[in-house]
Amino acid sequence: MTVRVADAASAAKFPILANGLVEDSQIRQNVRHATNVIQNKRARVVAEQHDWQQLRESASKIKEHTLQYLDRYLEEFESACIRAGGQVHWAIDADDANRIIVGLMQNAIEKNGWTREVIKVKTMTSDEIGLNHALKAAGIQPHETDLADMIIQLGEDKPSHIVVPALHKNRTQVREIFARKMGLPELGEKPQDLTDAARNYLRDKFEKVKIGFSGANYLIAETGGVCVVESEGNGRMCLTLPEMLITVAGIEKVIPRQQDLEVFLQLLPRSATGERMNPYNTLWTGVHEGDGPREFHIVLLDNGRSSILADKESRQTLHCIRCGACLNACPVYSRTGGHAYGSIYAGPIGAILTPQLQSMKHSQSLPFASSLCGACYEVCPVRINIPDVLLHLRGKVVERQQNSLSRGVSIEAVAMKAAAFIYAHPRLYTLGQKFARVAQKVLVRKGWIHWLPGMLGGWTAVRDVKQLPDEPFREWWAKREAAKRDEPMEKSYGG
Amino acid sequence: MADNARNTKEIILSRIRAANGDTAATVFAPSPERDWQALPRAYQRKGELGSAERVQLFAERMEDYNASVSHSDEVGLRQAISDALNKRGKEIIVVPNGFPEEFLPLGVRVIHEDGFDAAASAERENVITLCTVAIAATGTVVLQHGVGEGERRLSLLPDYHLCIVRESQIKEAVPEAMDVFANSATRPTTFISGPSATSDIEMTRIKGVHGPRFLDVIIVR
Numbered sequence: 001m002t003v004r005v006a007d008a009a010s011a012a013k014f015p016i017l018a019n020g021l022v023e024d025s026q027i028r029q030n031v032r033h034a035t036n037v038i039q040n041k042r043a044r045v046v047a048e049q050h051d052w053q054q055l056r057e058s059a060s061k062i063k064e065h066t067l068q069y070l071d072r073y074l075e076e077f078e079s080a081c082i083r084a085g086g087q088v089h090w091a092i093d094a095d096d097a098n099r100i101i102v103g104l105m106q107n108a109i110e111k112n113g114w115t116r117e118v119i120k121v122k123t124m125t126s127d128e129i130g131l132n133h134a135l136k137a138a139g140i141q142p143h144e145t146d147l148a149d150m151i152i153q154l155g156e157d158k159p160s161h162i163v164v165p166a167l168h169k170n171r172t173q174v175r176e177i178f179a180r181k182m183g184l185p186e187l188g189e190k191p192q193d194l195t196d197a198a199r200n201y202l203r204d205k206f207e208k209v210k211i212g213f214s215g216a217n218y219l220i221a222e223t224g225g226v227c228v229v230e231s232e233g234n235g236r237m238c239l240t241l242p243e244m245l246i247t248v249a250g251i252e253k254v255i256p257r258q259q260d261l262e263v264f265l266q267l268l269p270r271s272a273t274g275e276r277m278n279p280y281n282t283l284w285t286g287v288h289e290g291d292g293p294r295e296f297h298i299v300l301l302d303n304g305r306s307s308i309l310a311d312k313e314s315r316q317t318l319h320c321i322r323c324g325a326c327l328n329a330c331p332v333y334s335r336t337g338g339h340a341y342g343s344i345y346a347g348p349i350g351a352i353l354t355p356q357l358q359s360m361k362h363s364q365s366l367p368f369a370s371s372l373c374g375a376c377y378e379v380c381p382v383r384i385n386i387p388d389v390l391l392h393l394r395g396k397v398v399e400r401q402q403n404s405l406s407r408g409v410s411i412e413a414v415a416m417k418a419a420a421f422i423y424a425h426p427r428l429y430t431l432g433q434k435f436a437r438v439a440q441k442v443l444v445r446k447g448w449i450h451w452l453p454g455m456l457g458g459w460t461a462v463r464d465v466k467q468l469p470d471e472p473f474r475e476w477w478a479k480r481e482a483a484k485r486d487e488p489m490e491k492s493y494g495g
Numbered sequence: 496m497a498d499n500a501r502n503t504k505e506i507i508l509s510r511i512r513a514a515n516g517d518t519a520a521t522v523f524a525p526s527p528e529r530d531w532q533a534l535p536r537a538y539q540r541k542g543e544l545g546s547a548e549r550v551q552l553f554a555e556r557m558e559d560y561n562a563s564v565s566h567s568d569e570v571g572l573r574q575a576i577s578d579a580l581n582k583r584g585k586e587i588i589v590v591p592n593g594f595p596e597e598f599l600p601l602g603v604r605v606i607h608e609d610g611f612d613a614a615a616s617a618e619r620e621n622v623i624t625l626c627t628v629a630i631a632a633t634g635t636v637v638l639q640h641g642v643g644e645g646e647r648r649l650s651l652l653p654d655y656h657l658c659i660v661r662e663s664q665i666k667e668a669v670p671e672a673m674d675v676f677a678n679s680a681t682r683p684t685t686f687i688s689g690p691s692a693t694s695d696i697e698m699t700r701i702k703g704v705h706g707p708r709f710l711d712v713i714i715v716r
Contacts, residue, residue, distance in 0.1 A: 030697075037698040054538040061534050069527040071511045084681060090504040147704060148695040164695060171696055191696040195704055202705065207614065223681050233651060233691035233706025240647040241613075251507065256531050258680045262670040263538070265686075269633075273694060276556065277633035280706065281686035282647075288683045291646040302507045310514035 011342025041274025080224025084286025123215025542667020
């Protein structure tokens with residue numbers, strides 16, 4: 001099994017990518033503008049929903065419960081979906097999923113003589129497994145139909161946000177891409193012009209292409225139903241007009257019952273786009289006689305999810321409903337944009353999801369791409385404690401490095417071990433303080449240290465250090481306690 | 496299912512079981528049913544507004560997302576439909592099977608669902624439907640594509656959708672609206688909240704991308 005999250009394994013480290021991006025004032029401006037607008041809209045509609053905290057509580061508990069019984073709910077979903085005329089496939093990793101999906105399409109195309117094309121609804125999972133590469137390699141042309149995904153596909157770009165993948169592009173940049181790729185030199189740059197261009201460009205694709213492809217927001221175990229939430233109507237087109245529909249969904253997308261949907265359909269739109277409800281939700285169950293595709297396949301994807309489940313402290317990562325609220329709220333994301341994360345899953349959730357999907361073998365810099373301010377946790381509709389998970393994962397990264405790097409002889413590891421020993425032995429600690437107080441004398445300028453030698457210089461390169469006080473707290477405390485003991489006893493009983 | 500596929504399923508399920516191995520669920524007699532019943536649901540499941548306020552909230556929320564709303568009673572419905580179509584300058588309308596035709600205004604060219612040809616441009620213009628339930632809090636109509644609602648593409652391909660909602664169909668909160676179709680949950684279901692829209696370019700909300708660009712609602716007393 002080889003888990004792959006798009007090309008995250010070969011991406012440069014976060015600080016390197018971020019360094020380049022924060023220099024790009026256009027990207028910073030676009031990202032800042034977009035995240036501000038969504039955040040304000042979200043705040044307004046969340047304030048209006050007075051049972052918001054109760055909804056979060058329920059959502060978090062439903063997800064926790066589902067994960068605990070995930071095997072049962074997946075099997076329940078499978079049998080219900082099959083009963084309703086759907087076909088269920090299981091994929092262990094990205095390659096497995098691509099093989100299944102491409103195989104299904106190849107067969108159908110050959111059997112029915114359809115054109116070698118597929119219309120796609122926005123799905124992050126498809127990006128995760130790199131489906132478009134696999135399709136093109138098999139000679140099948142994918143058409144992204146979500147406006148932002150079209151901008152990414154036509155611009156040969158990468159998504160930078162879970163919900164609004166092209167938010168790093170402004171209207172002028174979008175116009176340039178559309179004008180070039182659609183052959184429309186006269187195209188205006190008003191959002192309305194650009195939207196109309198997308199509508200015209202895709203109309204005949206919707207009519208002619210026989211295969212639709214989607215992700216899923218929710219799989220309902222009880223009924224075998226699948227729910228897709230969208231805005232533009234491109235989703236409805238792809239889900240209802242083609243002859244054949246294939247859906248890919250991570251195994252964590254299952255929810256127990258139809259009734260649970262009432263919780264998530266209240267949380268997701270308000271969190272994702274700041275709308276009370278997004279324009280369209282489509283809910284279908286298998287195949288519907290006389291309405292929509294005649295053949296429906298769903299591919300249930302593991303790709304590293306079951307290994308996240310095994311970690312008790314971080315399995316809450318699998319609660320995620322991909323609303324993107326944590327990206328918009330994150331002070332790091334709003335400055336670097338999504339491409340700094342080197343993963344299609346950017347921002348705080350990406351920083352915990354991407355390395356974990358890859359069993360912590362890649363993207364190890366991501367858990368450090370946070371100031372741990374907690375804004376992500378506050379806005380998370382399913383209450384994932386992202387700061388906690390980040391810290392947990394930082395621990396794991398350090399542990400891995402210590403184990404792999406020359407077995408504990410890295411200077412940092414030795415220093416950390418020495419420090420641990422000294423902290424555990426108060427006399428040594430006191431002695432160390434005394435020594436440091438003497439040693440610092442040559443470095444202190446007016447109470448501050450501006451330069452430290454050797455490895456410690458990394459710290460003083462970007463900040464100054466206050467000098468150690470003449471009398472440390474421990475000595476002051478010891479003196480104070482000693483003085484108290486000399487005072488008369490009754491005083492400590494007060495009046 | 497091929498052997499290979501069955502094998503993959505077993506691998507995934509056994510990985511999940513191993514991951515969950517030492518959780519309380521398997522130590523004590525596991526009961527997803529009982530645990531599910533015990534999940535906290537302290538959020539609001541039923542609305543609190545009186546009927547007039549509920550209808551008003553629905554109208555406001557619908558309009559907030561660019562749908563136009565008018566009111567009528569049963570007797571005046573044919574006139575109300577006629578007015579809505581006139582206002583938009585519409586003379587042709589696609590009508591789903593089972594739609595009560597006595598409410599269709601005279602002088603409007605009617606195309607029935609059975610004869611609907613997705614490729615013909617006239618039929619891509621306008622559609623009139625009933626709905627299964629409506630949600631006031633979110634400004635939503637829900638279609639289950641049954642009698643009078645049409646199959647899914649019928650309310651998708653046309654540029655203009657006129658939806659008839661009875662006051663008794665309007666529920667205040669999302670959960671109580673979803674209770675209405677709990678027993679028919681496996682029917683194809685579409686939630687429609689305003690005309691199609693996108694905010695993908697600079698977060699500017701643009702009305703009408705691929706679905707209908709115009710949505711009108713007539714609320715019937």
